[in-house]
Amino acid sequence: MTPTLADTATTIQSILQGWSISESLAMFLAAVIHVALVAGFFGLPAGIFIWAERKISGRIQDRLGPTRVGGKFGWLQAIADGGKLIQKEDLVPEDADGPLFRVAPYVVVVSSLAALMFLPFSDGWIAISLDIGLYLMLAVMSLEVIGVILAGYASGSKWALFGGMREAAQMVSYEIPMSICVVIPIITAGSLNLNEIGGLQSGHLGNWIIFHDPFSFLAFFVYFVCATASCKRAPFDLAEAESELVAGFLTEYSGFRWSFFFLAEYASMFTVCGIAVLLFLGGWHTGIPGLDGILDGPRYGSDAYVWTWLTNALGFGVFFGKASVLVCVQIWVRWTLPRLRIDQVMMTCLKYLVPISCVLFLGAVIWPLALSFSGKTTIWGTPTGERAAPTMRLESISSPADQSPTASTSNGETGP
Amino acid sequence: MxxxxxxxxxxxxxxxxxxxxxxxxxxxxxxxxxxxxxxxxxxxxxxxxxxxxxxxxxxxxxxxxxxxxxxxxxxxxxxxxRRIQMSSGETFVGAAVGLLFFSMIAFTVIDVEWETLKGSHSPVTAAATDETGSTSRAIGLRLVGIAADTEVGIHKDRGEKTGYLLPFEIVSVHLLVVLVGAAYLARAKRQETSEATGGDA
Amino acid sequence: MDASLTNYLLIGAVMFVCGVVCMATKRNGIAVLMGVELVLNGANVNFVAFSRHTSLGLDGQIVSLFVIVLAAAEAAVALAIALNFYNNYQTIDIDRGDKLQG
Missing domain, CATH: 1.20.120.1200 (NADH-ubiquinone/plastoquinone oxidoreductase chain 6, subunit NuoJ)
Incomplete structure (x- = not known):
């Protein structure tokens, strides 16, 4: 089904048959190719969004933004920025804890990069397809905070320490409502596998989980707020609040190590927006009834390899477009809204977002039950996508066959 | 390899x-x-x-x-x-006791014939995982008392379906208690200090 | 040597012993906590290794899940206590908390 690492290995083995390479070497080559692809995807959105941030912020502030590098619109500004940063001196302050100070940016960038391994860019375009993909992805993303705290502590500066402490408190707190909001699409879809959740939302707009019920509609916005906060983006960027903390945990960093933090920030912006697209906004599906049906239809034929590849490429475009729109919303919010105070940030999370997300969770659990009592299966019509029919577990949750309350609430773990 | x-x-x-x-x-x-x-x-x-x-x-x-x-x-x-030094005597005693303790465990571990525990069964979790190679579904089933690995395990002898739902609920209530307790401890600290400063003034 | 049960048990033993020594010798309260985490983690390695290599089945994994969750709870309470201790004594050296000695 999904061409993952092992499949790539067998493909490589069959391509290089003349050289008769061993299985472990093919596996190694496949891993190298996957890593290179993921690393490319890691750099690509970061580069695009750094440019977009400069351009959009310029326009919002009635400036032009970058105009020189790479033509009229400054397309190559991100590369120019990178080139400038590489040339800078790599400073380590005297008071800093040398090894920890040096290793902290790597922790941040590696955990941010590793999270992309579990993100399907299109149907089956995923480095590691796991049943617990989403869970593991959240786990890996939560490691990023350790690097930030280490950076804050090892810098040997009180501004950096304050920034690191704020960051620790903020990220650990916002992880709670974010995880609860992530659980809502999971109980709707009955799977933790991101590829599967994305595949379920084929057909028409009503199959997108955001439109599945009112609770998941609200959960999307709560998730997006929490995701913005967990990326340390404004208005929640208290960890690097330059008006009060110089630059927070980034104060002592310069040159390449500094750029690592920003690479990680833009990449994780893309990652959380990608999760939002997959969980709520239909993944790589267009939402146009006819088009999704055509694209999904002949996918698994005997010689539909090129067609599959083409539809996957289109799906990637759709997915990337949706995620980019969400990232642009984050950029827009950053340059529009003023920054909160640290106590307001914590209060927003613990006093408002946690209770709201708990209520949404309860509602999402009760929703299929209420629908089954009213005799309907979903609030929308049946899915039109060709592939949707056999795997459409959105429907089987509250299908007339299992109207008993236990069957509709325990859809998450059963399903042999 | x-x-x-x-x-x-x-x-x-x-x-x-x-x-x-x-x-x-x-x-x-x-x-x-x-x-x-x-x-x-x-x-x-x-x-x-x-x-x-x-x-x-x-x-x-x-x-x-x-x-x-x-x-x-x-x-x-x-x-x-940030650094609380130990005396060299403490370090020596600690290292010696630790090494002794470790060698005791290590000798025990190496001496025991672990193969007998395996019996005639194949590795269990491999059998319990589904085709995607993930244990999440099997663990979920195990929590509600359905052993996906009955054919190889000792559960056959017990005969009963023993799930982990009750322990799971106990743990979740325990977490709630801990949450309240930790919040209370942190709060009590703040009141105490404010009282202390009030007393000093 | 293959990655058999014995190797995993030895790794678990290393972590367990390090945790015990850490708990016994360190005077920083939070370092003692770290020792506790190491001990629990060494036990977890054993649980999961037994679950994979013997006929115990998934029970070992589930027990280790419970251990992880309870370790989180224990760390939260113990940290609150450590911070209270620090606030009352202005130090984290647990040898100084000897008021009950009389």
Missing amino acids: NDQVLFWIFAILAGGGAIGVVILQDIVRMAFSLIISLGSTAGLFFLLDADFVAATQLLVYVGGTLVLLIFGVMLTASGPF
């Missing part, structure tokens, strides 16, 4: 990190060493086909508990308390 190389990498990191926690004197370095140790333990869990436990280890242990711990370190490790 790949598994063996990975095993030795993770094993050395896990053991080395654990030894680092004991040897290092700087509390922040100790914390980082602990992160390395626990993180590579998650890698060991992956090698043991326990992907759900490994992900939980990363999410709860490394991403949650250790961040909390480092938070505590940063709140308390001011100046002189």
